[in-house]
Every structure is written in C-alpha cells, then in structure tokens.
Amino acid sequence: MFLDEQTKQHLLWEDLLQRFRPRTPMGRASWARFVPFLPGQEREWAAVLEEQERLREAVEADSDWGRKVDACLSRMPDVQPLFPLLRGGESPGISGWFRLKGFLWQVKALWDRLREKGLHPLLSGVEPERSLALLRRLNPDPPLTPSFSLVPAFDRRIGLLRRELERVDRMLREEREGIRRRIQEEYGVGPNRLGEWVVDRRSDVARRMAADRHLRLVRETAFDWVFVSGLSPEGEEREAARAELERRLEAVEREVLEELARAFAPHVSPLERAAEAVARFDLQWSRMEAARTWRGCRPRWSGGSIRVEGGVHPVVAERLEREAGRFTPVDIRVDKGVTVIVGPNMGGKTMALRTLGAIVALAQHGFFVPAARCDMPLVAFVSGVMGDGQDARAGLSTFGAEVKRVADWFREKEGGLLLIDEIGRGTNPVEGAALSAAVTASLARSDHWAVHVTHYAEVLEVAGVRRYRTAGLGDAEKGGVDWRGDDGAFRMDYRLIPLPEGAGIPHQALLIAEAMGMPREIVEEARRRIPGHAGSAAGPEVPGPGRKECRKIDDARPML
Amino acid sequence: MWPKDWTGRELKRVAIVGLAKNAGKTTVLNALSKLSSSRSLPAGLVSIGVDGEERDAWSGRPKPPVLVSAGTLVATAGPCLDADPGTWEVLEEIPVRSLLGPVFLARAVRPGSVKLAGVTSAKGIDRVLEGFQRHGARLALMDGAYDRKAAAHPLRADGVVLVAGASAGRTLEAVVRRTEEWVRIFNLPPCEDPLLKKAGERALLEGRPVGIVGEGIEPFPLPSLLVDRGRLTAAVESRPWSALAIPGALTDRTLSRLTECGWTRPLLLSSPTHAFFSLRTLRAFLRAGGEIGYLERARLIGVAVNPVSPEGGCLDPREMKRRIADVCRPVPVIDVIRDGIG
Numbered sequence: 053m054f055l056d057e058q059t060k061q062h063l064l065w066e067d068l069l070q071r072f073r074p075r076t077p078m079g080r081a082s083w084a085r086f087v088p089f090l091p092g093q094e095r096e097w098a099a100v101l102e103e104q105e106r107l108r109e110a111v112e113a114d115s116d117w118g119r120k121v122d123a124c125l126s127r128m129p130d131v132q133p134l135f136p137l138l139r140g141g142e143s144p145g146i147s148g149w150f151r152l153k154g155f156l157w158q159v160k161a162l163w164d165r166l167r168e169k170g171l172h173p174l175l176s177g178v179e180p181e182r183s184l185a186l187l188r189r190l191n192p193d194p195p196l197t198p199s200f201s202l203v204p205a206f207d208r209r210i211g212l213l214r215r216e217l218e219r220v221d222r223m224l225r226e227e228r229e230g231i232r233r234r235i236q237e238e239y240g241v242g243p244n245r246l247g248e249w250v251v252d253r254r255s256d257v258a259r260r261m262a263a264d265r266h267l268r269l270v271r272e273t274a275f276d277w278v279f280v281s282g283l284s285p286e287g288e289e290r291e292a293a294r295a296e297l298e299r300r301l302e303a304v305e306r307e308v309l310e311e312l313a314r315a316f317a318p319h320v321s322p323l324e325r326a327a328e329a330v331a332r333f334d335l336q337w338s339r340m341e342a343a344r345t346w347r348g349c350r351p352r353w354s355g356g357s358i359r360v361e362g363g364v365h366p367v368v369a370e371r372l373e374r375e376a377g378r379f380t381p382v383d384i385r386v387d388k389g390v391t392v393i394v395g396p397n398m399g400g401k402t403m404a405l406r407t408l409g410a411i412v413a414l415a416q417h418g419f420f421v422p423a424a425r426c427d428m429p430l431v432a433f434v435s436g437v438m439g440d441g442q443d444a445r446a447g448l449s450t451f452g453a454e455v456k457r458v459a460d461w462f463r464e465k466e467g468g469l470l471l472i473d474e475i476g477r478g479t480n481p482v483e484g485a486a487l488s489a490a491v492t493a494s495l496a497r498s499d500h501w502a503v504h505v506t507h508y509a510e511v512l513e514v515a516g517v518r519r520y521r522t523a524g525l526g527d528a529e530k531g532g533v534d535w536r537g538d539d540g541a542f543r544m545d546y547r548l549i550p551l552p553e554g555a556g557i558p559h560q561a562l563l564i565a566e567a568m569g570m571p572r573e574i575v576e577e578a579r580r581r582i583p584g585h586a587g588s589a590a591g592p593e594v595p596g597p598g599r600k601e602c603r604k605i606d607d608a609r610p611m612l
Numbered sequence: 613m614w615p616k617d618w619t620g621r622e623l624k625r626v627a628i629v630g631l632a633k634n635a636g637k638t639t640v641l642n643a644l645s646k647l648s649s650s651r652s653l654p655a656g657l658v659s660i661g662v663d664g665e666e667r668d669a670w671s672g673r674p675k676p677p678v679l680v681s682a683g684t685l686v687a688t689a690g691p692c693l694d695a696d697p698g699t700w701e702v703l704e705e706i707p708v709r710s711l712l713g714p715v716f717l718a719r720a721v722r723p724g725s726v727k728l729a730g731v732t733s734a735k736g737i738d739r740v741l742e743g744f745q746r747h748g749a750r751l752a753l754m755d756g757a758y759d760r761k762a763a764a765h766p767l768r769a770d771g772v773v774l775v776a777g778a779s780a781g782r783t784l785e786a787v788v789r790r791t792e793e794w795v796r797i798f799n800l801p802p803c804e805d806p807l808l809k810k811a812g813e814r815a816l817l818e819g820r821p822v823g824i825v826g827e828g829i830e831p832f833p834l835p836s837l838l839v840d841r842g843r844l845t846a847a848v849e850s851r852p853w854s855a856l857a858i859p860g861a862l863t864d865r866t867l868s869r870l871t872e873c874g875w876t877r878p879l880l881l882s883s884p885t886h887a888f889f890s891l892r893t894l895r896a897f898l899r900a901g902g903e904i905g906y907l908e909r910a911r912l913i914g915v916a917v918n919p920v921s922p923e924g925g926c927l928d929p930r931e932m933k934r935r936i937a938d939v940c941r942p943v944p945v946i947d948v949i950r951d952g953i954g
Contacts, residue, residue, distance in 0.1 A: 129705055145694025147716055150702035201701035201721055210698075214722065221723075244949045252930070273926045275919075305698040 054088045054433050055413055058457075062438040062471070063410045067367040072342040072419075075122065077130035078327050079334030086335070088416040091430045091466060094353050100418045101350050103174055104340045108420075110169045111340070117165065122341075124162040125334055129154040131327060139320045143313035149190060150200040152316075152323075156187040157198055159326055162333075174336065177329030182322055189315060206308045213301040220294045227287045231266070235281065238264075249279040339419050348420030351411075354427035358386040358412060358469070358501055362424030365407040369422075380546035381424070382407045386503055387518055388467065389496045393505045393548065394512065394557050395522030397564055400546030401505040402438060404522070405471045408503060409434050412469050431501060432466035438473040451476075458491060467499035474506050485510045492517060509557050519551035623913065625741060627660075627754040627769035631790055635777030636918035641755045642679045643948040644773070648751045649681035654719075656685040656744030659728035659755040660737060677725035678755075684720045685749045687740040689713040689729035699724035706743050708736035717743045728755060737768060769910045772798070776936055777918040778927045784935060787927065791915065792939035793891035798884045798912050799943075803905040805878075808855050812880045812907040815857040823853040832856060837866045845873045853877060857907075864889040867897055876901035883908050915945045 055065065074080045089097035111118035129151040134144050144152070163180045166172040191197060192205035204211030228247065235249060236242055239257045243249050248270070251258045258277050261267050271278040283291060316323075346366040362381040369379035382404045384391070393401050411421045413434050437454045454475060461470055475491050476484030489510040495502040496516045504511060512519060523545035566575045626644065628637045641657065648655035657678060680686060680699075689712035693700045700718040708715040710729035715736070720726075731737050737754065744752045754769060774794060781787040803809050811829045815822040821832035833847040837858065848870070857880040867889040870879070881887055883906050894904065917936050919927040929947055937945040 145690060146697035146700055146702055147690030147693050147705075150716070151705065154705070199701050199703045199719075202698050217722075250950050273920070275926060275928050275930075301698060309697060 054090070054416070056435060059409065059434060059436040059471070062436045063406055063413060063434075064365070064367045065410070065413065068410060068414065069342075071345045071366070072338055074331075074334050074338045075125035076128040076330055076334045078128070078132060078331035079125070079338065081132065082328075082331035083335060086417070088413070089418060089430055090416070091432055094430060097416070097418065097430060098353060100336065101420070103336055104343070104418075104420060105350055106171060107174070107336060107340045108344065110171060111344075114169075117169065121162065121165050121337065124158050124165060125330075125337060127154070128158045128162075128330060128334075131155045131323070135320050135324055135327075138313060138316050138323075141313055141317055143309040146200065146202070146309075149309070149312065153187065153190040153200045154198060155323075155327070156183050156190070157196075159183050159330060160187060162330070175329050175333050177325040177332075179322055179326070182319065183326065186316070186319060186323075189312070202305050202308055206312075207304055209304045210301070210308070213297055213304060217294065217297045217301060220290050220297060224283075224287065224290055224294065227283060227290075231281045231283075235261075235267075247280065249281075250276050251279070253277045335418075339417075343420035343422075346422035348414075348422055349425060351415040351421050351423075351426040351428055354429060356387060356429065358384075358408070358426075358428040358431075360384050360408060360411055360421075360423050360426050360428075363407045363411050363426070364422040365403065365410050366422050368403065368406070382548055384408060384503075384520065384548055385518065386469075386501050388499060388501055389516055389518070390492050390502045390504055390514070391518040391520065392492065392511055392514075392551075393503065393520045393522065394507065394551065397561055400522050400548075402473050403546070404548055405436065405438060405473060405503055405505055409436060409469065409471045431469045432464065433468035434471070435461065435468055436471035436473070437475060438471055455487075461500065462494070462498075464500075467501060470495065470500050470502040472502060472504040474508075475504070476508070484508070489514055507557060512551075512557065520548045521551045523547045523549050623751065623771045625752045625754065625769045626771040626773060626913070627756050627910070628773045628775060629756045631774060631776045631787075631794055632780035634779040635775040636916070636920075637755050637775050638678060639918070640773055640775050640916045640948055641753055644751075644753055645679065645684060646681065648753075649684060653750035654683045654685060654748055656687070656740075656747075656749030656752045657726075657728060657755070658687040658737065658740045658744075658752065659730045660732075678728050679725050680720040680723065682720055682722050685717060685744055685747055686720070686726050686728060687715050687717055687731065687743065688726060690716055692727045692729055693718050696724055696726070698722070699726075703747055704743060706739050708733070708739050710736075715740065717747060719747065734768070741768065771913040772910045773913060774798075774915045775918060776915055778920055778932070784927045784932055787932070788935045788939055791936050795912065795915065795940050795943060796891055797887050797889070797894060798909075800884070800887070800909075801905050802909045803880050803907055805855070808857065808878060808880050808905075809907060811855065811857040812859075812882060815859040815880075816882055816907070819859055821859065822857045823851065824855040825851050825853060836860070837870070838863075841869055841872065844869050848873045848875050855880065858882075858886070861886045861888050862904075864893050867893050871897045871900055871902065878903040878905065880904075881906050884910070912943050915940050915943055917945060917947050918949070919947075 055063075060066065072083075074083050089100070111121075131151055134148050134152055137144050137148070143149075159175075159178055160180060160183045163172055163175055163178055163183070166175055187196065190200060193203045202210060204214070232243055239249075239251075239261055241249050241251055241257060241261075249261065249267070251261060253272060253276055261279050262269060262277065267279040267281050269277055270280050282288075346364065346369075361383050363384070364379050364381055372379050380400060384404065386408065393404060395401050411423055411426060412428060412431065415421045415426060415428060416430060416434075435457065437457050458472075458475060461468070472491075474488070476486075476488040485508040488504075488506055488508045492502075492504055492506075492511045492514045495504075496514055504517075506512075511517070562575050562578055565578075566572065628640050628644070630637045645655045645657060657680070659678075678686075685703075687706070687708075689710045691712055693702060693716060699720055699722055701721050702716055702718045704717045706715055706717060708731055710731050712729040715729065715731060717740070731740055741752050774791070776787060776791040776794075778787060780790045803812060807824055807827070807829070811822045811824055814829055818831065820835045821837060823830055823832045830851065832853075833850050834843065837844065839847075855878040856875070859882060862879070862881055871893075879902065881904065887904075897904070915936060917929070917933050919929040919932045929950055933945055933947050
C-alpha cells in the first residue's frame, strides 16, 4: 500500500484532497480506482505532469476558456450504466438516451474547446467525427439541440399517428363539449375534471338526470349522485379508434428506441473509450485546478535525493492564515538513508515531516506540489510513525504499535519515504535512545529515504546521517537573542537549517516551558538538575544506573 | 367561482399544502395545471417529499395520476419519464436527487400523465424552480407532501392553497376546527415595525433570538428558547425587552412557557413555516397581551375542500364548504370536484 490509513491521517490527506474535485461521474469513478505512480513509471508520471503544465499555461493565459472547459466537464452526464444495456442490444429509457446525447454533446464541445488551444490530443480516445455522427443520429431534426424526444424525424409514422390522434382527440373533445353544453343548458350543472356530473341526490336536478337515457349513474354517496354520459355510436367508434392509434403509436415509439439501440451497439466500445478519455482528462484538469489553489510547482524527477524548497502544507497554511499566522516554508534535502531533524519542542519538526510527506504523496498522485521547487525520485510507499500510534484493537500500546510499524518497514523490498517522529519515546529514555539510534543506524544502510525527528543526542552520532535542526529560538539558550516578539508573545523560527558537523541538540525546552507559563522556580530547579549546566547541583556526572548514558535533554514527548 | 387573481400574473409559484394525509392535493394540482394550460401559461409541476398516499381521496379509486397537457413541464425521476417515452422532451438533468433517482426536467409533447418523484430537499426544490423558469414555465405548482410546510415558505411560494380534506377529522366539526387553526396561524400579520423587522433579519443571519431594548437590537441571552422555565424566565427578565425575533421554530411548549414567564410583548417569526403552536396556546398568549407576526409570509390564496375521506366517510359537501368558508373568510373556498376551477 502506497499510503496507509494512519499515514493519511498524519498527512491530513483527506483534507488535502478536498480541493481535488473531479467534475465528471467517470472522473470520480476513475479516481476511486486510481493508484499512484510508482518506481518504474517515471515516464508516465512525467507525461501526466507535462500535460498539466500545458493545461495550466492555457488556463492562465485565457481564464474564460478555462471556465468553458470546466462547464463542459461539470455538465458531463453519467453514461457508464448505459453501455452494458446497449452492448446487450437493449434500449435505455428516454432519460438514458437524453444522457447519451448530453454526453456526446459535451464531448464534442470539450474537444472543440481543446482544439482551440491545440490541446485536443489530451482527449485521445475521442473520435470527434463519430461523436458528431452519433449526436446527429439522436437529433435527426436539425438544428442540434441539447434536449431529446422522439420527434417525427426518427420515423415518419410517428408524425402521421400523432396527427391522426390529435384529429380524433379534437372530434371527441367537440362531441364531449356538445354533451357538456346540452347538460349545462338542460340541468344547469357542469362536469368535474373526471368528466363526471356530481349532483346533490336530494335535488330535483338529480331526479331529472337519473331519468335522462344519455346519462348513467355510476356512483352514489350519502349526499351525491355521480353521472357520466355515454358517447354517440360514432363517438364510441372514435374512442376505439383512438385506443388503437395510441397502441400503434406506442409500438412505433418502441420500435424507434429499439432501432436506436441496434444502431448504437457497434459504437459501444468507441463510446467507452471516449468516456475513459474524458475521465482521464477530468483527473488531469481537476489535479491542475487543485494545484492552482496551492500555487503548485511541477515536481521533477531526480535519481537520488528528494529536494524540496519552499514546501508548504496547504491545509495547515490555510488554518494559520485564518488565525493571522503564516506557514514557514520547509527547505529540506533527503537522501537515501537517514536525515535527522532536531530542535526544540513546538519548533515545527513534525510539521516539516508532514509537509514533506504530503508533497511526495501529492507528487506521486500526479499533482503539482505546494513548493517553490521539488526534485524527487518515485518511492514505493510513504509511511509514518508520527504521534500516537496506539492500536487499541490490536492490544498494542503506542510503543508497541510504533515498533510493529517500523519492523514492517525492514521487510519492505523497495525503498519508501519513512517519516519518523521520535521512535522510542514511548518507553524508558535509556532504552528508547538506544533503540532510536539502532533503528537509525539500520535505516542509514537501507534503501529507504528516512526522516527521523528526534531529541536523542545518540541519534546524531550515527554515521552517515544528514542533520537538520529547526531554527527555534536561535541562540536564545545562550541568552543572546530575545525570543519574545514585540507583543511579548513567544517567537519561534520554524525554518529548517543544516546542523553543522559536531553540533549537538539545542537546549531550549526550559526556555519554552518558561514561556508557556511554567513557574520560574521550577524552571530554575530544572536547570540546576542538568549535568554540566552553570550552577548545576548535579555536577557533570550523575550517579545512578543509566543516568550517565541517557543524554536526552528535552522533553520526551515532542509537541507540534 | 375561483377568484380571477388566483393564477394571475403576480403568482408565479403556488404551493399546494394538505391539512392531513389523503387530503386530495393531486386533484387540486391537476385542476390548477389544467387552468394554467387553458390560459396558455405553461405550468411546471413538482412534488415535495413522498407521503405514500396510494388512494384517491376524492373517488376512493387508486390515486389519480398527475395529468399534463402538451407544454407542461415536470420535474421527476428518469424512470417516471421512461414509462411513457413518447410523451416527453427531456430538457435537462439537474443536480437534485429524488427517492427514485436523479431528477430531470421534461416538457410534455402531448397530453399524458406522470408520477412525480418527490424532491426532498429545500435546495433541490429551489433548483427545480430555477429550471422551470429557465425553460419558460409561467406558473410553478408545488405539490407539498402532507405536513411539509416547507413548500409554503415565502421565498419559495408566492401563493399557497390549503387542501382541507375530510381525512383531517372524524367529524365536520373537527375538520372545520383544524382548518380554522391552520388558517388563523398561517394568516397572522406580517411585521410592519421597521426596527423589529431589522431584528428579525439579524436573528436569521446570526441563527439565534434577537431582542429589542429601547431603540437598540441586542442578542437574547439564550441561543435557543428550548430551555427550562427557570432559564427562560431569567433571560426574559435580564433586560427590558420590548420585542423578540426568533429565527427558528416556535413550538407549542415554548410559546406556553413564554406566556407563563410573563412575556406579553411582540414575537416575530421568520415565516408561517416556523409556527408549530396550537390555536389554543396562541389564544392564551394573545389574551395575555402578546402579539405574533411574521417577517415574511406567502399569501394564502384559497382553501380547497374535499368532503370525501379515503377511509369511506363522506361529509356533506355543501355544508362543509359553507362552514369552512365561515372560518376562512375572506380567503376564498372552492370545491374543485363540484364547482370546477377557473
């Protein structure tokens, strides 16, 4: 699986995809079956991105054209359920034919629009001449209109029978009108909408009407008598003729629909290809439009490292903007092996992981990515151990669930992007640090691209890892930088900066604790307990089992 | 005689609302549709919701089909059109679902009948009405399912026909009483006070009750009036309120509680579709000195009576019409079966 459910949650994947809205029913169905581009599919991936680049250029040069293309897609009806019917020689109902006509209409319109910009090859699979010919088959009476009905041009008998039916109806109406006038004149009552005369049974009119041989009592209630009038013998004949005309007309209409079904049966495969082409184009269009919302850049293939400059997580950036905040873009290079990120709590380490993961996942799903620049290989999967991975159903604690996921990675045959937020934090610090360093050392020799956010100094000592720190409070721990903003609020620099060789873990947890309201005396007490700290009561060596080896300085549970 | 302005030009959207199940709305819909067609004003027919009525309340026979003349527009599901393919020109598929599937707009090319698949959402109805307008309907007729007052919302309908059927009560007395209650509550006056109207608009915008204190508009301390008597009393006494605008429904219980709390000042509801109190409770409130008005109100343009109940009972049609006319005056009352329409 390229992106498991837990990783999707960590990357806010569903929220990201809210901006991706395939316009057509076939596009939506196609997306549900979509799999991301994987190693070996670099050429197809590049082609998809190349197409989007051309589409974006066209839209940005002519927004009115873009709106028209969007309208064609948005009006595309769902024709997929019709294909099995037609293939089996069965006729859809009139609403089905209307949909098919609407499909051909919109496909032709879409093709014409794309041709205006020389982009019609993006709709390969559509045969415009065939679409037009089929459209005309469903619209035998020029001009072309988007509606559908069984017009006489389908079969001249339809026109003849309808005219005859109208003539008979008119004669019947005239006869009924004559009867209505006679009854109105004789009895002073008119018929209801059922052609019945309802009169008070106690009235004199009711008695007189009952005696009228042309009227028949068909119903009575406690209050009313209900009469109907028969027609003349000629009228009865016309009524019978009418029923026969209706029957014949319905038979002809059925014949026309069956004939249409036969005529369309040989075209089902080309129509299916056209629907697939529309689905493919729709996905491209919708990806392009989604990426425009985050001003995406085209990711480029690189054989080795993942390099992101100015990377942003659009969902988080939007939330921050609502709160008058600003997302600090992420610059990072991740080579095969392990890249370690250290930094203070709340310094943006986890967000950097999320952003990187989201960018790589979006790129492999064929999107332009929310970054100023992105070069990357295709990875086999993206998986993360971030935050609380407790799996209550499996009876696993956070530590257990995370270890299980990491163990699974070592069984993977192909390299994936691994996002690790402090492995080992769910257990005692000594063993946690040891495990964290051991996992890092093993991953450093693997085919994965692993990014490990940690507070353990031991991890930094693993050979061959690339190191970053979040800028955090800068040199605040040395007392040289004012880490409060003008408004007195906490001021954190979320940038990722390379950590120089030999540099250690920044010590800013106590500053942050103080800024977050921890009583000063507790913070001071904590400082005194740090071995080697000026004024430390503990001294450089702290006796007691394990204390000396454990050099995890900051809080064991990093926060965002 | 049906008043001439019933389907005059100023009425573009008429809702037909039943007093009870099997009231006979379809018959009234057919009569109005026929009238519209006879005046060469193409009608658009849509049903709101599905109420499962199977028998015709007027004749006891299977429920009458909705009849269409050539040129009549309908909004219904595909299968309902497919049943009679030669009758329809399918115009548009709109992004609205009915219980029978997606909704299409179609125009009858010859007389026929159709089953109208009920559209269940207010947004869906709005889309249908827009579609009718796009395709040239001059009169939209909305067959509102039993107890669905939504069809009568003033933003949706500019006229409402109430169908008072014998199915609404066991006796003529009961039917007359229910009709009177419905009409009296529906016909409460529209608000004339500009400040209170402004408060009503703000209440709708903010989705919470808003009151008037002096010349100012202030939010009522409670986001909803559905609270216990103590909290309601405290809120009522918190400020010298002179009126209160309520954005949602006003139930019988809430109106009783307000009366008990000593609220005797004007109340403003957004429309009659939000009035869910009984005439008895309303009377008690009015007697105590209170007033209730609406921000917007569709016009009740008529009451159609149907003396036949599908359960077999039949009221005296003339007596029913006379008694209903007495309690509905000046709203015209018609018996479409006996009198015809138009």
